[in-house]
Amino acid sequence: MSSPAITIGPRVRKSPFYNATIEAGAQAFTIYNHMFMPTSYGDTTAEYWAIVEGVSLWDVAAERQVEIIGPDALALTQLLTPRDIDKCPINRARYVVFVDENGGIVNDAVMYRHAENHFWLSPGDGDVLLWAKGVAAQSGLDVTVREPDASPLQLQGPLAPRVAQKLFGDLATELGYYQFCHTSLEGIPVVLSRTGWSGELGYEIILKDGSKGTALWDLCMAAGAEFNIQAACPSLARSMEGALLSYCSDITLNDSPFTIGMDRLLDIDKPHDYVGKAALQAIAKTGPERRLVGANFGGEPVTPNQHFMDVKFGDDVIGHVTRYCWSPRLEHNIALINVPTAFAATGTTLSLDAGDGWREAEVVDIPWVPAEKIIPAFD
Amino acid sequence: MSSPAITIGPRVRKSPFYNATIEAGAQAFTIYNHMFMPTSYGDTTAEYWAIVEGVSLWDVAAERQVEIIGPDALALTQLLTPRDIDKCPINRARYVVFVDENGGIVNDAVMYRHAENHFWLSPGDGDVLLWAKGVAAQSGLDVTVREPDASPLQLQGPLAPRVAQKLFGDLATELGYYQFCHTSLEGIPVVLSRTGWSGELGYEIILKDGSKGTALWDLCMAAGAEFNIQAACPSLARSMEGALLSYCSDITLNDSPFTIGMDRLLDIDKPHDYVGKAALQAIAKTGPERRLVGANFGGEPVTPNQHFMDVKFGDDVIGHVTRYCWSPRLEHNIALINVPTAFAATGTTLSLDAGDGWREAEVVDIPWVPAEKIIPAFD
Structure with a gap:
């Protein structure tokens, strides 16, 4: 049989980049953190080579962030992970895992430290929001756990720094691995981060205004045109x-x-x-x-x-x-x-x-x- | 454009009834609680009329159950919901909601009480497993929260009691609304419950051995053949x-x-x-x-x-x-x-x-x- 269809309905959210990815030819989707995420533009091998040898742009808004903020944000985040995150400087990211009472992994995530008591967790597929809120509920800690307006794109591949430099200037090339900063692009607020899920050089560009998805996508694709940027999806082979x-x-x-x-x-x-x-x-x-x-x-x-x-x-x-x-x-x-x-x-x-x-x-x-x-x- | 495809891969689980639903002609799916769930066999209006005037069988294994068991299971379940569930007798179900610290709804669920300190929660789409485990983690309660091997089918429609009586005898017709029991069908262990998501008469038949999905599906379809049973999906219009x-x-x-x-x-x-x-x-x-x-x-x-x-x-x-x-x-x-x-x-x-x-x-x-x-x- 041919591949079954995916039902598009209001129970599952559309990414801020959804319309742009449909326009770019997305042909298959999955659902990830209650959001549609494109999985193929029709030729996953071509997408692989763009990631490995060129530059590619991915809609991974489905990496829904979990924000932990408030006087006890550090204390709650410490309670959530076996990694000692006191060691993490501000504007740096860390890979962390969360485990349950048996040591079983609840999820893994890139943790962004925005301030002493302000974190984002960028998890895999699973309601880390509910896990963190649940742990907080009986902890007595003074902290807010919520989903911020934050939707990542990934700009990945050996030519990604070229595109990022065009977009952000030297800021992009000076940023170290797992460092990030808050900035903007033609007035669109973003976090620019030297992280990603390709193993290649690359960035996450995290949109902080969900109404500007198409505008941000188009800016990235325009800057990447001279490098033959391709719309792509997280790559099975490269990951x-x-x-x-x-x-x-x-x-x-x-x-x-x-x-x-x-x-x-x-x-x-x-x-x-x-x-x-x-x-x-x-x-x-x-x-x-x-x-x-x-x-x-x-x-x-x-x-x-x-x-x-x-x-x-x-x-x-x-x-x-x-x-x-x-x-x-x-x-x-x-x-x-x-x-x-x-x-x-x-x-x-x-x-x-x-x-x-x-x-x-x-x-x-x-x-x-x-x-x-x-x-x-x-x- | 035509509907996008859904990517079938190992990150999302297949229902125990997946092969049976593909065989029955499922054409579209969604993902619900990390599991593929069929959403259409190609003619949702025909499915609607089968539910409203006849009898239909749905794969809703994606209603992943959350089991709360142990000495403090009642105490944890009370902590999770604003409904007083002391009032719920054993072998009865109740509709419950779970709320966060702001009173916002974390999910809703049918709660099955199997014993004094043994509950299943049958939630909507969302990791209630993580919510319940998270709340338990800092509660000091002696309780286990886990996903049991439990995969619901729904048998729904005005002729559902006829089919259920053929399968289970008078047990099925004597069961009151929101009552359930543990039983078996040709050696396949199930929970039979007078619950469902159609508003019509109907049952949930919850498979307790995930290796027997096709066998249970086939038994239900065979018993329903004389009533013109249709494979169907949760109905937008009927719900x-x-x-x-x-x-x-x-x-x-x-x-x-x-x-x-x-x-x-x-x-x-x-x-x-x-x-x-x-x-x-x-x-x-x-x-x-x-x-x-x-x-x-x-x-x-x-x-x-x-x-x-x-x-x-x-x-x-x-x-x-x-x-x-x-x-x-x-x-x-x-x-x-x-x-x-x-x-x-x-x-x-x-x-x-x-x-x-x-x-x-x-x-x-x-x-x-x-x-x-x-x-x-x-x-």
Whole structure:
């Protein structure tokens, strides 16, 4: 059958960039944080190459921000994450996870620190707004948790700094990795941030006035025209190459930060209380029962999986594929798989259900392609 | 343009009934509680008449249940809702709302009481799981909050009791409105409940073994064949006729239970503490600033709105349409509109953006069609 249609109705919000993306030829969508998000302009391989070799603009307004503000905003944010965010300077971002009482991951997010007691969380798909409000409700803290008027675009690819410099001047090229600032573009208020979900050089341009979506989109596309900017979507292949994980597939509530190898981004023994502290301290002692690891496999380009696929060791199903795809530049198939720790060592040979049969796969170190962080000099 | 496609990938779960609904001809989907949910088999008017005059089977597994269990399950559930649920007997269901610290609605749900300290919440679209876990996290209560293996089908329409009697015997017809029981069907464990989202007679059949989706679907369709059962989806027109509200469109975090006229289902002064108590007690004194009310309007059958549409009084935009559609049996257009209390009185004349121009609309009492609750005797 052909792909089913997506029903467009008022229960799900349209992004401020929705009309612009339809105009640009968006052909498929998903729903993410109660908002439509484009997933394809018809040729995902072309989008991949634009991201990897050129520059691309993505509507990711569905990264709905969660704002934590007020006298106890720092205290609540500390309570929400095992990372010690006292260490995060203002106008810097950090990758954080939130865990429940069992140490299971509620979501992951880029955290922006706007002021001593003012944060935005930019989470994956899931109502982190409700999680944060729920934790706050019985905490006795004096804090407001709400959704701000904030809708990210991503400008991603090796030529992204060129486009950003045209738009924002040297501000864009002087901004360090995971730094951000509040600025504006022809009167449109935005946050410009050296973050993104491509592993390539890039920016998030976070619109702070939801009525100006088409205007901001058009400014970015116009500035990028000389660099052949392409409207694109978050790339399955590029995100996998960079081991950029996706909440609800690679990461679920059943996984602890140790499962996904985020140990280095935790301060589990920080002096502050946080939800899940005892659970994470216990897991740290024993090690996680399961691991999310990479695997390479051969054969024809695999059709990306629609749901979790079985992973076997010998004849026994021991785990599952969270995502797999063909990597156009590595020219082989790559997978993220969730397996017991005993089968997670690099070099382990497993087999996986490739949709059209079982294929042998070998556990490998990830990421396949490390993140680009340094903007080279250009004229 | 034609409808955009929906991307099927592992970030969003497939319902246990997914394969059966594809087989039955599902042509459009939405995403609801991180799960694909069919929205059309190609002719929503035919589906409407099957629901209103015959019998229909819906995949609403995306009504993901939230289980609250443990020594303090009653205490946590009391903390979550302004309704006094001490009054709810075991094996009965209640409609409940959850509110935040401002009295804004976090979600609404059918609450099933399985035992003194064992509840399921069957919410609208939103991570009530995270809300409940978040509130529990700092509450000091001894309780587990989790998602059970529980996936509802709805069997809805005036002939639903006939089909249910074939499947379950007299158990089905003896069950009172908002009563339920645990039972099984050819070894498949289910909850059978006299609840649903059609306003017609009907049941929810909640599958308790996610591996048996196709088997349960096929049993229901086979039993319904002699009654010409149709695969169908939640009906925009029928839900609106019954003023069955939808979270994220008719109800949002900006609305209090008073806004949506749920006053009679609240016990705001109950002796137990609950999140939002002070806020609701304050709103009860002043009355809500806005109201969700019904409106009739004429002209050609309106195209259902894709997003909120403006409502005017004179030349001023004073509110918005949450949903509107043509009612096939009332033979006029109906709308749910959110307006300031001053414009909410029955008989008020307003105008609304019908997509192809402004049309005059008159505020009316809702529901347009009251719920059917009594199963008539049949042979």
